[in-house]
Amino acid sequence: MAAGGGGWSCPHDVDGRCGKVNMLPCDPGMKGCELYGRFAFFNDDKNARLREKRAREARAAGPEGGGMKPEGPAGAD
Numbered sequence: 001m002a003a004g005g006g007g008w009s010c011p012h013d014v015d016g017r018c019g020k021v022n023m024l025p026c027d028p029g030m031k032g033c034e035l036y037g038r039f040a041f042f043n044d045d046k047n048a049r050l051r052e053k054r055a056r057e058a059r060a061a062g063p064e065g066g067g068m069k070p071e072g073p074a075g076a077d
C-alpha cells in the first residue's frame, strides 16, 4: 500500500513493505512505524491517544468553548 495521500511516500517503504519493521506490509501508523503515535490516521484505533489528548484539552478549555460536540472534525465513528 502506498503510504498516505498527497504525495508523501515513506523512505522505508520498499515495494509496499516496510524496511523499518521487519519487511512487513507497510501499514502507516502501525507499531514500529516511524509515524506511530505522531499523526492522525483513518484507522481510528491509531487515533485513540490523539483523541484522549484532544478531550483533555477540550475540558481544560472550559464550558465556554461549547464542550464536546457529537460531530467532531474527525467525523468517522
Ligand code: SF4
Binding pocket: 003, 010, 011, 012, 013, 014, 017, 018, 019, 020, 021, 025, 026, 027, 028, 029, 030, 032, 033, 034, 035
Ligand atoms: S509502516 Fe511506516 S515506517 Fe514502515 S514503510 Fe510504512 S509508513 Fe514507512
